[in-house]
Amino acid sequence: MSQHIKNVVLVHGAFADGSGWKRVADILKHDGYKVSVVQHPETSYADDQRYTKAAIDAMDGPVVLVGHSYGGSVITEAGNHPNVAALVYIAAFALDEGESCGSIEQALPQASTAFKPDANGNWWIEEAHFVADFAADIPRDEAEFMAIAQVPISTDSFLHKVTNPAWKHKPTFYMVATEDRSINPEQERMMARRAKAKTVEVKSSHVAYMSFPKEAAKLIEEAATSIGE
Numbered sequence: 001m002s003q004h005i006k007n008v009v010l011v012h013g014a015f016a017d018g019s020g021w022k023r024v025a026d027i028l029k030h031d032g033y034k035v036s037v038v039q040h041p042e043t044s045y046a047d048d049q050r051y052t053k054a055a056i057d058a059m060d061g062p063v064v065l066v067g068h069s070y071g072g073s074v075i076t077e078a079g080n081h082p083n084v085a086a087l088v089y090i091a092a093f094a095l096d097e098g099e100s101c102g103s104i105e106q107a108l109p110q111a112s113t114a115f116k117p118d119a120n121g122n123w124w125i126e127e128a129h130f131v132a133d134f135a136a137d138i139p140r141d142e143a144e145f146m147a148i149a150q151v152p153i154s155t156d157s158f159l160h161k162v163t164n165p166a167w168k169h170k171p172t173f174y175m176v177a178t179e180d181r182s183i184n185p186e187q188e189r190m191m192a193r194r195a196k197a198k199t200v201e202v203k204s205s206h207v208a209y210m211s212f213p214k215e216a217a218k219l220i221e222e223a224a225t226s227i228g229e
């Protein structure tokens with residue numbers, strides 16, 4: 001693996017935090033990778049960029065940058081960092097110039113109708129629908145805890161329009177979650193196709209990185225080892 005990338009930065013999506021990456025991180029660490037999990041606050045797109053770029057800076061050399069869901073929007077711009085060698089999207093927003101997470105959801109709506117705004121400029125998933133609409137295929141107690149521990153996403157983060165998509169000039173990989181109720185799987189396929197991504201599909205809910213950690217880790221390792229071949 002000496003000539004390949006050894007650093008992986010994992011970026012969580014909306015309504016979640018970095019702890020969901022544990023299974024993937026454990027596999028990657030076991031296989032010799034150095035892993036950093038970004039704990040960005042979802043308070044604004046600029047804040048989330050800052051946290052992600054800090055994690056990339058802290059790595060000693062080139063990285064594979066991985067995003068789930070809204071994390072895809074984050075890595076689409078953070079991926080322009082010179083140390084980012086490849087991008088991996090896990091059921092994520094691989095946005096084009098001028099697009100936001102909101103515009104993708106509007107163009108071809110997701111199955112869930114449980115996304116609700118509050119009076120503070122944040123969006124939540126209604127707890128009663130969280131398991132079914134977000135994390136239907138992980139242990140129920142784990143999904144229920146995610147529901148009460150969810151990180152609300154700011155309207156700013158959700159509606160930020162990307163200006164310079166890194167996938168246009170960096171190797172890109174994509175995992176489609178075919179049972180996704182939070183992003184329409186057809187939109188996932190469209191974004192993967194448009195990014196000319198090496199694409200795999202899993203029969204998963206939105207949290208494919210949690211329910212299919214081996215497959216997610218395999219795709220990330222494929223991205224790491226494909227550079228420099």
